[in-house]
Amino acid sequence: MLSDEQIKKLEATANTIRQDIIAMLLEAKSGHSAGPLGMADVFTVLYHTDAVKNDPKNPDWEERDRIILSNGHICPVLYAAMARAGYFLVEELKTLRKFGARLQGHPHRLVLPGLETSSGPIGSGLSQAAGMAYALRMDGKKNHVICLMGDGEQDCGQIWEAVMWAGKNKLDNLTAIIDRNNIQIDGFTEDIMPLEPLREKYESFGWHVIDIDGNNIMEIYNAINKAKAVYEKPVCILAHTVPGKGVDFMEFKYEWHGKPPNGEEAKEALRQLRTLGGKISGE
């Protein structure tokens, strides 16, 4: 359980992360806005609570849970959550997408400590995560593997190979979190390639499914803890989020999938986010 005070603090952290995301994208002049803003609450729980085992001062800690970002394009939220947790200096966020930087436009495992995989080509993360979960179980280890995916990403066929395989092998040390924000690169998911009934699809392959409000810290925290307690089934958390969360002209707009704000838009986005709490980016 989280106390009201802890929740308030975590909500402020999520809004700090959102402000970081806007500042990073403005500086980079390219990148993705909607997905990262929508997933700020999930990443706050992943890196700023005890629901997931990790240690920013010791990224290779043997007992850490493994966080796999399959939808690598939303990495601004990953980087901001990691920086605010202490993996590296917040200052470094300004280097997003610069030549030679550790914060590449899609995560590069070999240059940034704390990353478990490189990603960018969507569709492969769940296979990697399932393989890791299987290997950890073979070694008798207790680490949990958490794989983040997009909903549009579910259109990739390889995901369904991993879904079948994880279900068959009863990988109860594996949790998938799907960003169910209903948008993808060029439209709404149900127009491009209908996914529903998504819950039933995962269930039919032997998964336990939990639907949550993916912008509610308490629901995210409880769902991850519950997922870790489920026995003999992998778990899929369907995190219903608002793409572009916190910035009114970005919310629910698929046009903001892969576009950064310009100067004026960033100013207005930061003004709106500041009213929701959290620190001004860089503070």
Ligand SMILES: Cc1ncc(C[n+]2csc(CCOP(=O)(O)OP(=O)(O)O)c2C)c(N)n1
């Ligand atoms: C293999 C591969 N094909 C195409 C792309 C281009 N691409 C990047 S994100 C994306 C759509 C993903 O949709 P979703 O996961 O819902 O992203 P969201 O809009 O929620 O950020 C596509 C097609 C890619 N990165 N990799």
